[in-house]
Amino acid sequence: MYAIALDDEGAELRPLEPWRAREFLEHMDRGREFVGRFVGLADAVTDLESSRRFLQGYAHRTASDTGRIHGIWSDDTLVGGVIFRTMDVGLGVAEAGCWLEPSAAGRGLVTRACRVLIDWAVEERGIHRVEWHVAAGNAASIAVARRLGMTREGVLRESYPYRGERHDIEVWSVLAPDWPAAEPTS
Numbered sequence: 001m002y003a004i005a006l007d008d009e010g011a012e013l014r015p016l017e018p019w020r021a022r023e024f025l026e027h028m029d030r031g032r033e034f035v036g037r038f039v040g041l042a043d044a045v046t047d048l049e050s051s052r053r054f055l056q057g058y059a060h061r062t063a064s065d066t067g068r069i070h071g072i073w074s075d076d077t078l079v080g081g082v083i084f085r086t087m088d089v090g091l092g093v094a095e096a097g098c099w100l101e102p103s104a105a106g107r108g109l110v111t112r113a114c115r116v117l118i119d120w121a122v123e124e125r126g127i128h129r130v131e132w133h134v135a136a137g138n139a140a141s142i143a144v145a146r147r148l149g150m151t152r153e154g155v156l157r158e159s160y161p162y163r164g165e166r167h168d169i170e171v172w173s174v175l176a177p178d179w180p181a182a183e184p185t186s
Contacts, residue, residue, distance in 0.1 A: 006072065006112045011104075013113045016071035016081055018059050021052035024071075027078040031101025038138040039099050040162060058083070065089055065125075070117065072100070072109050079104035082113045084121065092128035092176075094121050098144065105140070111147045118148065118179065128176045135160060136168040145172040149179070 003012040016024065028035070028045045036042030045051045061067030067087050072080040080100035087094040096117060098110045121127035132150055134141040145152070150172040158166035 003073075004116055006109050006116075007107065009074070010076075011072065011074045011107070011109050013070050013072055013082070013116055015062075016055060016058070016069045016078075018052055018055040020071070020078070021048060021055055023078050024055060025051040027071075027080075027101060030103070031079075031099075034102045035099045036163075038135045038141065038162075038167075039097075041099055043163075061087070068117065070113065072104065072113050074104050074107075074109070080110060080113075082110065082117050084117065087121070087125075087127070089125055089127070092126060093131065094127045094129075095131045095133060097132070098141065111144050114144060114148055118174070122176045122179050126176075130174050130179075132172040134170050134172065135162075136170050142170065142172075145170075148174060150174045 003014045005011070006013055025045060025048055028042060028051070032042045045054050055069070058067060058069035062069075065087065068084045070082050071078050072082070080098065082096065082098045084094045085097050096114060098114060100110055118130050121130060132141075132145045132148070134145065136155060151174070153171045153173055156169040156171065158168060160167040160169045
């Protein structure tokens with residue numbers, strides 16, 4: 001296994017694999033209310049079996065080169081993650097996403113982790129377009145898209161039914177030719 005340092009304080013990006021199902025569930029339990037405000041992951045991972053099933057699904061996506069999931073650890077505790085929810089290497093398009101529990105918010109970990117993931121996708125896998133779909137009310141995730149140098153392309157009005165309410169989804173993206181030039185912003 002590998003780990004990529006995200007800061008000088010011991011935060012790391014690592015593959016999030018099925019054998020970490022219990023740790024993943026404990027992480028979801030700590031951040032469920034916070035994560036669940038906008039991300040369905042909190043409702044999908046509710047017990048050990050659903051945690052294992054979710055991570056196994058991403059193991060299959062990794063094996064078929066159609067998605068990826070990585071965890072963010074701080075002081076050896078899983079505190080968040082980044083994903084390629086979808087990845088079509090033939091088309092050169094991937095959809096990135098993230099989540100974080102409150103204890104790790106505000107440290108720039110998601111932005112740095114996403115940079116690692118997008119660098120890999122563009123440089124190693126030849127992905128041309130990385131998309132970011134975010135609920136219009138999720139200011140923190142929109143801020144990450146901005147820091148990643150993404151462009152807001154539009155809004156899919158009331159396209160995401162979640163917890164009994166329909167949400168607008170903003171679509172952001174960055175293209176490979178613009179990625180190396182995308183400088184971090186505050």
